[in-house]
Amino acid sequence: xxxxxxxxxxxxxxxxxxxxxxxxxxxxxxxxxxxxxxxxxxxxxxxxxxxxxxxxxxxxxxxxxxxxxxxxxxxxxxxxxxxxxxxxxxxxxxxxxxxxxxxxxxxxxxxxxxxxxxxxxxxxxxxxxxxxxxxxxxxxxxxxxxxxxxxxxxxxxxxxxxxxxxxxxxxxxxxxxxxxxxxxxxxxxxxxxxxxxxxxxxxxxxxxxxxxxxxxxxxxxxxxxxxxxxxxxxxxxxxxxxxxxxxxxxxxxxxxxxxxxxxxxxxxxxxxxxxxxxxxxxxxxxxxxxxxxxxxxxxxxxxxxxxxxxxxxxxxxxxxxxxxxxxxxxxxxxxxxxxxxxxxxxxxxxxxxxxxxxxxxxxxxxxxxxxxxxxxxxxxxxxxxxxxxxxxxxxxxxxxxxxxxxxxxxxxxxxxx
Amino acid sequence: xxxxxxxxxxxxxxxxxxxxxxxxxxxxxxxxxxxxxxxxxxxxxxxxxxxxxxxxxxxxxxxxxxxxxxxxxxxxxxxxxxxxxxxxxxxxxxxxxxxxxxxxxxxxxxxxxxxxxxxxxxxxxxxxxxxxxxxxxxxxxxxxxxxxxxxxxxxxxxxxxxxxxxxxxxxxxxxxxxxxxxxxxxxxxxxxxxxxxxxxxxxxxxxxxxxxxxxxxxxxxxxxxxxxxxxxxxxxxxxxxxxxxxxxxxxxxxxxxxxxxxxxxxxxxxxxxxxxxxxxxxxxxxxxxxxxxx
Numbered sequence: 001x002x003x004x005x006x007x008x009x010x011x012x013x014x015x016x017x018x019x020x021x022x023x024x025x026x027x028x029x030x031x032x033x034x035x036x037x038x039x040x041x042x043x044x045x046x047x048x049x050x051x052x053x054x055x056x057x058x059x060x061x062x063x064x065x066x067x068x069x070x071x072x073x074x075x076x077x078x079x080x081x082x083x084x085x086x087x088x089x090x091x092x093x094x095x096x097x098x099x100x101x102x103x104x105x106x107x108x109x110x111x112x113x114x115x116x117x118x119x120x121x122x123x124x125x126x127x128x129x130x131x132x133x134x135x136x137x138x139x140x141x142x143x144x145x146x147x148x149x150x151x152x153x154x155x156x157x158x159x160x161x162x163x164x165x166x167x168x169x170x171x172x173x174x175x176x177x178x179x180x181x182x183x184x185x186x187x188x189x190x191x192x193x194x195x196x197x198x199x200x201x202x203x204x205x206x207x208x209x210x211x212x213x214x215x216x217x218x219x220x221x222x223x224x225x226x227x228x229x230x231x232x233x234x235x236x237x238x239x240x241x242x243x244x245x246x247x248x249x250x251x252x253x254x255x256x257x258x259x260x261x262x263x264x265x266x267x268x269x270x271x272x273x274x275x276x277x278x279x280x281x282x283x284x285x286x287x288x289x290x291x292x293x294x295x296x297x298x299x300x301x302x303x304x305x306x307x308x309x310x311x312x313x314x315x316x317x318x319x320x321x322x323x324x325x326x327x328x329x330x331x332x333x334x335x336x337x338x339x340x341x342x343x344x345x346x347x348x349x350x351x352x353x354x355x356x357x358x359x360x361x362x363x364x365x366x367x368x369x370x371x372x373x374x375x376x377x378x379x380x381x382x383x384x385x386x387x388x389x390x391x392x393x394x395x396x397x398x399x400x401x402x403x404x405x406x407x408x409x410x411x412x413x414x415x416x417x
Numbered sequence: 418x419x420x421x422x423x424x425x426x427x428x429x430x431x432x433x434x435x436x437x438x439x440x441x442x443x444x445x446x447x448x449x450x451x452x453x454x455x456x457x458x459x460x461x462x463x464x465x466x467x468x469x470x471x472x473x474x475x476x477x478x479x480x481x482x483x484x485x486x487x488x489x490x491x492x493x494x495x496x497x498x499x500x501x502x503x504x505x506x507x508x509x510x511x512x513x514x515x516x517x518x519x520x521x522x523x524x525x526x527x528x529x530x531x532x533x534x535x536x537x538x539x540x541x542x543x544x545x546x547x548x549x550x551x552x553x554x555x556x557x558x559x560x561x562x563x564x565x566x567x568x569x570x571x572x573x574x575x576x577x578x579x580x581x582x583x584x585x586x587x588x589x590x591x592x593x594x595x596x597x598x599x600x601x602x603x604x605x606x607x608x609x610x611x612x613x614x615x616x617x618x619x620x621x622x623x624x625x626x627x628x629x630x631x632x633x634x635x636x637x638x639x640x641x642x643x644x645x646x647x648x649x650x651x652x653x654x655x656x657x658x659x660x661x662x663x664x665x666x667x668x669x670x671x672x673x674x675x676x677x678x679x680x681x682x683x684x685x686x687x688x689x690x691x692x693x694x695x696x697x698x699x700x701x702x703x704x705x706x707x708x709x710x711x
Binding site: 044046047048049050051052054181207208209210212213214215216218219220222223225226238239242243246247250251252253255269270272273274275277278307308309310 | 427430431434435438531532535536537538539540541542543544546547560561562563564566567636637638640642643646647649678681682685686687688689690
């Protein structure tokens with residue numbers, strides 16, 4: 001055997017698909033058991049979004065199943081997980097196999113908007129259920145809305161209005177975006193830019209950074225600084241945001257106080273990685289924070305130790321809450337009906353009020369948008385932090401009916417009909 | 418003339434930042450080239466060993482209180498020793514087989530190393546603050562601020578490249594090494610312990626990766642994926658420079674950093690792709706690479 005190009009490509013392709021397939025169950029023979037609900041948790045198990053979703057999301061889903069009491073009614077629930085490596089092609093392959101061969105009824109989580117949009121189509125075609133927690137793009141309840149999908153935790157419109165609004169109110173009228181070059185970054189930049197313009201601000205420019213794989217943001221930060229914008233909007237997430245903020249501090253981008261950094265999507269795990277020394281003063285928006293109130297603290301306690309020693313992110317909390325609500329709907333309509341039509345199960349979820357320890361009382365709109373309050377936080381100074389993972393102070397709360405895009409403005413076909 | 422000065426002011430920072438990133442490429446591809454030249458092994462765990470270097474430095478600081486300067490020496494030694502262990506127990510068994518087996522083995526090792534780090538420390542990354550003494554070397558050129566630490570990265574990486582090149586090209590050990598690369602049996606017949614030399618070469622190549630990892634720790638987030646992000650580009654650098662060419666990998670490393678830095682301004686979306694575009698062109702026109710012998 002010689003090392004030629006063909007064998008290299010074969011080896012590389014094989015190596016690339018191996019990690020994705022390793023998470024799949026090989027048990028198609030008993031895939032159709034009538035009283036068994038199968039849940040597939042699809043997310044990033046190995047890359048930059050692992051800590052904020054990853055195996056922690058699966059742990060949250062298992063807790064939801066346990067607390068829903070559905071198993072006491074004779075219903076069996078099976079959970080599998082897989083790694084989509086943040087790649088739409090890998091994610092689509094997994095979802096197809098899950099739905100077509102393994103009898104999966106519900107796909108949960110799916111951060112990385114490009115993968116989420118692909119999953120959204122596949123689940124709709126096969127009339128199953130998609131409970132999205134991890135992805136941000138507001139298109140999931142807009143142009144791409146589906147009767148089979150619920151978008152639970154947060155979206156780009158919400159982030160733009162909450163974090164963007166806070167920056168504009170503080171005097172940041174001119175903006176420059178550093179944007180991750182894929183569906184999520186584009187949606188976040190679009191929604192943020194629209195919001196800034198609607199408030200009378202202006203957009204001086206943007207730069208699109210390759211995703212995934214960019215580690216050095218210094219050149220992009222320099223370009224942003226040279227635009228003389230008052231606000232540098234980071235339309236990226238996870239490891240990209242961490243490196244951007246870290247390197248902005250290294251290059252003293254905000255020195256002189258003229259330029260401010262706006263992390264449009266910052267998770268608690270990002271703040272932990274950055275450390276308060278670097279992250280202090282950062283303004284960010286989340287719909288869940290583990291230390292928000294007694295109920296969120298109780299939830300965190302029940303969840304137990306998380307992989308990698310992290311505290312739950314809002315994405316993991318969303319996985320818990322959405323599966324808990326789905327199980328309520330299943331208990332209400334029966335397993336057979338819920339399995340027969342994903343759209344019916346989602347319709348039942350929309351008809352029932354939601355209530356859980358993470359997001360409080362809430363409702364689900366016709367376009368699939370879950371409504372709950374959005375919180376504006378500021379990252380504490382090191383001296384203010386009293387213990388491990390004590391990172392945020394609450395600046396303000398946007399009530400549920402104002403936190404998300406008005407239902408008529410998203411262009412969702414379900415609403416018009 | 419003033420226009421030209423203005424243009425220069427715009428481009429200079431990008432050129433400097435590009436060359437600094439190129440220093441990382443050069444260091445990493447140098448280690449790869451040394452290993453491939455001597456062992457004929459395509460070391461796919463190079464990225465993971467780079468990551469390991471950063472993690473060992475971080476662990477030394479977090480658990481043992483060992484600072485940056487000792488870590489710069491100790492971490493490469495520790496990771497290099499691990500590399501030697503890996504060579505003795507696994508890689509040495511594959512020398513008689515095709516390249517592909519070494520590639521698959523080291524790729525598997527990389528997945529194991531990264532997986533262990535992910536399970537132990539999560540994916541978000543650990544923080545490693547740059548040593549404060551570098552603040553004195555911060556440069557401020559108008560709008561452009563260059564942290565002293567990045568200047569140090571450039572100096573340290575260039576020095577290490579130079580030293581490695583001198584050792585291989587100008588010393589007696591280097592001449593044995595080069596001879597053993599060409600005719601291992603003949604060199605062994607002269608009484609030189611070639612297997613030992615191969616082991617040490619692998620250890621040295623791995624130590625180079627770990628050295629780059631320690632240099633990178635204060636710049637990037639110390640995360641299990643930090644090497645994987647680099648290694649793809651670095652392999653392109655090695656292919657462009659010519660497999661096994663020491664000078665080729667150094668020059669190409671710096672050059673591609675520069676090209677990438679400029680692309681980040683001109684057409685940022687393509688700043689990752691541009692390297693592979695160059696690789697494709699080089700493979701079509703000079704299949705042995707810019708500095709390789711056909």
